[in-house]
Amino acid sequence: MNLPQKFEDKMKELLKEEYPSYQKSFEEERLYGLRVNTKRISVEEFLKICPFSLEPIPWIENGFYYDGKKEFPAKHPFYHCGLYYLQEPSAMTPANRLPIDEGDCVLDLCAAPGGKATELGAKLNGSGILVTNDISNSRAKGLLKNIEIFGIENVLVLNEEPGRLVEKFPGYFDKILVDAPCSGEGMFRKDSKMVKAWEEHGPEYFSEIQKVIMRDAYEMLKPGGMILYSTCTFDLSENEEIISGLLEEYGDLELESISPGYEGFESGLDKEGKTIRIFPHKMKGEGHFLALLHKKGLKTEMNNRQKEKGIKFADEFLEFIQMLNISLPLEQIVNRKDKLYLLPAEIPDLKGLRFLRSGLFLGECKKKRFEPSQAFAMTLKEEDFKNTLNLSVSDERVMRYLRGETIEVKEKRKKGYCLILVEGFPLGWGKYSDHKIKNKYLPGWRATYA
Incomplete structure (x- = not known):
């Protein structure tokens, strides 16, 4: 050079x-590096399921080297599950x-x-x-x-x-x-x-x-x-x-x-x-x-918390959250043009700022139905939702799902939204009916290489 x-x-x-x-x-x-998402999986558990040859980065406890000429972690389903960042x-x-x-x-x-x-x-x-x-x-x-x-x-x-x-x-x-x-x-x-x-x-x-x-x-x-x-x-x-x-x-x-x-x-x-x-x-x-x-100085408490007004939720949203096995703090949810967001507990007034996201985007209410978001799916665990399809990483339906295709299932499930997972980790939503799951994976995230 x-x-x-x-x-x-x-x-x-x-x-x-x-x-x-x-x-x-x-x-x-x-050099190529991979960093484990410890919010989703421990380093020890990740190494048990990891399909790549990794070498620890000595000064990063959840970081590893990989051979970027031989291995392609960005094309693996675990990347789409958010198990690691490259x-x-x-x-x-x-x-x-x-x-x-x-x-x-x-x-x-x-x-x-x-x-x-x-x-x-x-x-x-x-x-x-x-x-x-x-x-x-x-x-x-x-x-x-x-x-x-x-x-x-x-x-x-x-x-x-x-x-x-x-x-x-x-x-x-x-x-x-x-x-x-x-x-x-x-x-x-x-x-x-x-x-x-x-x-x-x-x-x-x-x-x-x-x-x-x-x-x-x-x-x-x-x-x-x-x-x-x-x-x-x-x-x-x-x-x-x-x-x-x-x-x-x-x-x-x-x-x-x-x-x-x-x-x-x-x-x-x-x-x-x-x-x-x-x-x-x-x-x-x-x-x-x-x-x-x-x-220097003593830690102070925040004094610029934003107070959100309570909102009335659509029946479709209330019906959807009955499928959850976790509780949502409804007092922290806001409605912005029929899009629902779960805000952090303490948040300042954002008026006048350009922002792409405030809190967790839960989904959208439209035409008397609630459509949960891709972002919401990615925060969930298998035990958090009542209707799930957990696929093996070797199941060919995983790549079909990531391409945005409809997938078939043998076992009958409850009609409606289904959380799709691979090895217990979320990929996104599908909608079940008659042994088929209509693909709801976010179009902008679909894997064109799969």
């Missing part, structure tokens, strides 16, 4: 005698190292395509609230799909400038992840197109954006809260200098050590040596930078 001379000179200065080893790393194959190994680190407690209010400020947001949501395990945001509408749509596949229900998916969020979320979040837009130097080996992008918009361009984003993040962080800042670049102006600038500007911010550590992590160039650098010649992963910041 032909690297820009300006970049090479900078890296020689940064790495000194290690530069030849870094240069040699470009001869190595790119992610570059180093990119798993930021969400892994941000300490999340159940019940936290968490923000992923630059969230698309969702690799980090899905891990944050899995850590919350249905509690608290996960607010995800991306400035790009098209990327935010991909983010929403990944969150729904993972079965994360307590979520807001926003499409806003970070500064617009400060008005609605001042001092709101316990934890914030800022995986900042950057010059991408750490990804040159993985994607050579990043070199051309770097020549068009280098570190100077991105460092100004990063400063603004981090100021916004600070305003939205509670006292006692934490921000994890990360990039996939090496430049000091996008990394340590961003952190040192924040520490100088805000006297109540302090750097925290990132733990548990890993022997391959390199200490950053900050005064305290608490930031982390990941280099591809020292670890089996691409280049990354991480810093964990703590906002």
